[in-house]
Every structure is written in structure tokens, then in C-alpha cells.
Amino acid sequence: MKKKLQLTSLMVLALFVMSACTASGTTSEITAESTGFWSKFVYFFAEIIRFLSFDTSIGLGIILFTLLIRTILLPVFQIQMVASRKMQEVQPLVKELRERYPGRDMESRTKLDQEMRQLFKQHGVKQSASLWPILIQMPVLLALFQALSRVEFLKTGHFLWINLGGVDTTFVLPILAAIFTFLSTWLSNKAMVEKNGAMTGMMYAMPVMIFFFAMYSPSGVALYWAVSNAYQVLQTYLLNNPFKIIAEREAGVQAKKDLEIKKRKALKKAQKKKK
Secondary structure, X not given: OHHHHHHHHHHHHHHHHHHHHHHOOOOOOOOOOOOOHHHHHHHHHHHHHHHHOOOOOHHHHHHHHHHHHHHHOHHHHXXXXXXXXXXXXXXXXXXXXXXXXXXXXXXXXXXXXXXXXXXXXXXXXXXHHHOHHHHHHHHHHHHHHHHHHHOHHHHOOEEOOEEOOOOOOOOHHHHHHHHHHHHHHHHHHHOOOOOOHHHHHHHHHHHHHHHHHHHOOOHHHHHHHHHHXXXXXXXXXXXXXXXXXXXXXXXXHHHHHHHHHHHHHHHHHHHHHHO
């Protein structure tokens, strides 16, 4: 969980750095003749967006590009959601292990680590699965950011009233990006068995960071972020609905209680018959 928070923070920090570099004019233009793997990768993304725009709107190209990327990565994001859910389901057991081995000495920490590894293995929990979407999405975001700020035909693109190569002075896209970021995180955390202070803090901090990042980024990046997180909201609601998960969990708890009640009643009846 800590690794995921660190990687998420690193992604946002990297985007802020890229924004600062662009704002200071330290980036050169990328064209079809540009050399180097990264420049070619960025230009390849730009060409895909131009193709998907159908010569009508670069904004449409970015939206379709975002939907395409998210659909391609859907299995990876789904693995992340399932892994996160499994991780949350075992949190009460993790808490018990921490209480059983509270010591800070090497022996206690080693024993705790072994027990936790065994616990995760038994319940099919893979911690690394929740990190892949973040790692995969980072170069996509950076390449898109660079394409919008360094490829000429994208810098002059428009979507409705917004210049996609410049900042959104109306703040509509930054606000939408922040709202959908919050909703996607809120839905993901809604079914958590135990509320984690760090995750709750990140749930509120991320939208704020995204808002300020989007304010100073090319509007195309803010558009990508808004559409991507709107897609995430829909994906979570349809495939990992937290309200259904909570209902199933409560039904399971109630079923256990009902079973215990039946056992006690059966035991009382058995005791009465003996008398």
C-alpha cells in the first residue's frame, strides 16, 4: 500500500516537473524527422491522436485516444482492482499478525514478514498487481504531455472553445479532472474493510494536486485526465461496484450470525431432550 502511494506521488511529481519544463521553454519541437527513441515515441502518439481526430477536432482525437488506451489496459486495471479488493479483505488478518508480533527487533520483524507472505499466498494476494497500472500509465501521460507541448499540429488543436496546446483559462477541464479523480478514488476506497489514514488523505490530496497540475498544463492533458478518470469511475461502478461488495459482505456476516443462532438453538434443543 505504501509503495502504491509512493508511485502515485512520483507520477504526479513527474508531471509537475514536465509542466515546469514546458512553461520555462526548455523543450524543443518534435517533428517526423526527430531522432531518439523518446522523440519518436512522442511523435507516434501525436500521429495516433491526429488519425483519431478524423481531420475534424484534435480534442475528439484525444478523447478517442484516451478511450482506446483505457480499453486496451482494461485487463490490467481490472487485475489492480481485484488485487486491491483482496488486499482489503485480508486487512483484519494483517492487523492480527501485527498485534501478534509487535516487536521491533529483527527476529519479530522477520517472523511477521514470513507470516504475512504466507497469508497473502493463501488468499491469492499479489501486492505488485496494484502497481502495474500506475507504472504503465506514467509513460503514456508523459508522452501525451510532451506531444501536446512539443508537436506543432497538436499545439494548434482546439476542442470547443479551448486551445489544447495552452492552459484552460476557464478552469473547466481542471475542475472536471479533479472531480473525476476524486470520484474514482472515492469509489475505489468505498468498500475498504478498514479505513486507512494515508489512503483517505491521498483521496483528498490527489484531486487538489491534479487540479493545480491541470491548471498549468496543456488543456489536452487535462482533457485526457478527465476522460481517463471518468472511464475509471464507470469501470469501477460496473465491474467492481463497491455498494454490491458491501452488501455481499454484510450478507455474509449476517449469514454467519444466523448460522450461529441456529447452532445455539439446536444445542439448546439437544440439551432439553437429554433432560
